[in-house]
Amino acid sequence: MISDLPTRETTENRNLRELLPPTLWKALARNGIQTLMDVIREYPERLLMMPYIGPSKFRQIEKLLLPGNFYEPITGDVVHDLQHAARLGTFLRRAQGTLRRFDLKTNK
DSSP, X not given: OGGGSOOHHHHHTSBGGGTSOXXXXXXXXXXXXXXXXXXXXXXXXXXXXXXXOOHHHHHHHHHHHSXXXXXXXXXXXXXXXXXXXXXXXXXXXXXXXXXXXXXXXXXX
């Protein structure tokens, strides 16, 4: 029946414990992320900067929860968008560099 199909709203509010392996949902739960909507709200940069979320877990979360999305970190030191440059801190640049190296290592 069509009425039995989950709606987008119920899917976005589902607990991540139902959707992810234990290592992933625990890492997200440690950062206060409980639902798919929380992940969407924090994706990509704030999610990448969270403790317990390294490049491998970041890509797994992307693959399992956000199919079709592939965050490409900013390359180089020059950022042309000044508003975006203001948000980039040293920690985020380091996290992006780590993600970039992970992608090169895994041939993504």
